[in-house]
Amino acid sequence: MxxxxxxxxxxxxxxxxxxxxxxxxLARYLQEARKGQVPVLHYQHPDKEWDLWQAYLEKGDPKDLFERILERTTKVQHPRYMGHQVAPPIPLASLAALVGGVLNNGMAIYEMGMAPTAMERLLTDWLCRKAGFGPEARGFLTSGGTLANLTALLAARRSRGREDVWNKGYTSKQAVLVSEAAHYCIDRAARIMGMGAEGVIQIPVDTNYRMDPAYLQQAYDQAIKKGLEPIALVGSAPCTATGSYDPLEPLAAFCRQHNLWFHIDGAHGGAAILSERYKHLMDGVAGADSLVIDGHKMMGMPVLTTALLFRNGADSYNTFSQQADYLLSESEEEDWYNGAKRTFECTKLTGIFSWFAVWKTYGEELFTAYLERQYDLAREASELIRSRPGWELACLPQSNILCFRYLAPGMDDTTADQLNGAIRQHLLEAGTYYIVQTRVSGRSYLRTSLMNPLTGISDIRSLLDHIEGIAKAIPLSGN
Ligand SMILES: Cc1ncc(COP(=O)(O)O)c(C=O)c1O
Missing domain, CATH: 1.20.5 (Single alpha-helices involved in coiled-coils or other helix-helix interfaces)
Structure with missing residues (x-):
C-alpha cells in the first residue's frame, strides 16, 4: 500500500x-485576468474563507483544487490590480520558478545548487556594477526584502560596531538612524538585533516624505548623549507609503563623515539604477555599503526574489562568521560559491532561475521598460488626479506609488478619513478594483502601486469615476 x-x-x-x-x-487564467472582465478578487471574511477550505478539505474533489485556488486569490495580472507592491510575474519567470520547484536544489552548499550559485554570482555582479560598485563588490539572493534588510544591518554591526556582539553578546546600546517613513521591517530588524525601541532613531521627513538630512546631525548628537552607539543609517529608495526616495547623496556623505554604515533599502525601487531617466533618484547609491533590491517588486519576478549587494564583498562574509577574519583563516581564496556562509537561510529558494531566465531571454531592456512605464504612468495619473475637483494628492509621485484622497469642498479631515476608509472598504468588497489605503501625516489616504504593465490611464480614470459615484452613496456621520 x-x-x-x-x-x-x-x-x-x-x-x-x-x-x-x-x-x-494557468494560460487561460492569465488571458482572462488580463482582459479585466472578471473581478480582481472575491473578497471574503477570513472566517468564512477558513470555513470554505475546511469544507473543501473534508469533502472537496482534489481535481478542483487549482481551479478553486485561482478563483479564491487576488489577480495581480488584472489591469485593475493597483494594490500592494507585488509584480505580476513575467510568465517566463513563473515557468523558471516551476523548474526550481521540480529540481529542489536547496543551495545551502555549492554542490546542492551549482548552476544557480554561478547564476546568482553573475546577476548580482551585474547589479553591483549598475549600482556603481567596484570589482570587490559581491551580492547574493535571499528570501525577501525584510530578511535582506536584517542581514544588511547584521553586517553593519559586524563592520562598524565597537563591540563584537556576534560573539560576545551586548554590553553597549547600539542604534540605527532611519526615516520616520521607512518600512516597518527596519524597526523590526533593529529590535531583533536587541536595540530596542530606543535604538531606532527616526529622522523626520520633508513635505514630500523624504528624509530631511537637516535633522541628522542633531539626532546623531542626541543619540551619543544618551549613551547610544549609532552604527548605521538607512535610506529608503523609496519608502513604502508614498514611494518617496530619500536624498541618498547627503545621506552617504553623512555616513562617511561619521563612519556609519550606509544601507539603502531599495526593495521597491532600487531597480531605478537600470533606467537612464530615473537613475537620478538613486544618486549617491555608489556610496552605499549595502543595497537591497526586490525582484518581485519592480523587476517582474515571482515572490520571493531579493538581491542583497555589498560594496565591499568581504563584509558579506563576515556577517555570520564565528571569526571576523574567517575569510583569510579558513580559506585561501574567496569561496563565493558556498552561499549559506553569507545568507540567513540554510536551504533557500532558487529564485535566481526566474531572474536569470528573463535577463538572458529579454535582456536588461525589459527591466528598464517595465520600471519606466510604471513610473511614467504614476506621473500621468497624478496629473489626472490633480485636474479633477475634489481630489487631493499626498505628494507628487517619485515612483509608481500614489497616495490620494477624495473629499468634498469644506469637508473636515475626520470626515474625509471616514469617507476614504469607506471607499476603500467598498472597493475591496466589490472586487472591481484593488487598491489599498495608508495613513500619511495622520490622515487616511487611498493608495495605489501601479504594478501592472497592463494598467492604463483609462483604468485610473475609470477608478476615479467609480469612486466619485460610490462616494455619493456613502452615509457620513460628520456631514
Ligand atoms: C521599502 C520596503 N522595504 C522592505 C519591504 C519588505 O520587503 P519584502 O516584502 O520583500 O519582505 C517593503 C515591502 O513592501 C518595502 O516597501
Missing part, C-alpha cells in the same frame, strides 16, 4: 499529464 502510494505520487507520466493540464489552465 505504502509502496503504491509512493509510486503514484512520484510517477513522471502523471506529472506530465497533470502539468500539461495545469499550464493550459
Amino acid at each position: 505504502a509502496e503504491d502510494i509512493l509510486k503514484t505520487a512520484y510517477d513522471p507520466a502523471r506529472f506530465r499529464e497533470a502539468g500539461h493540464a495545469l499550464i493550459d489552465q
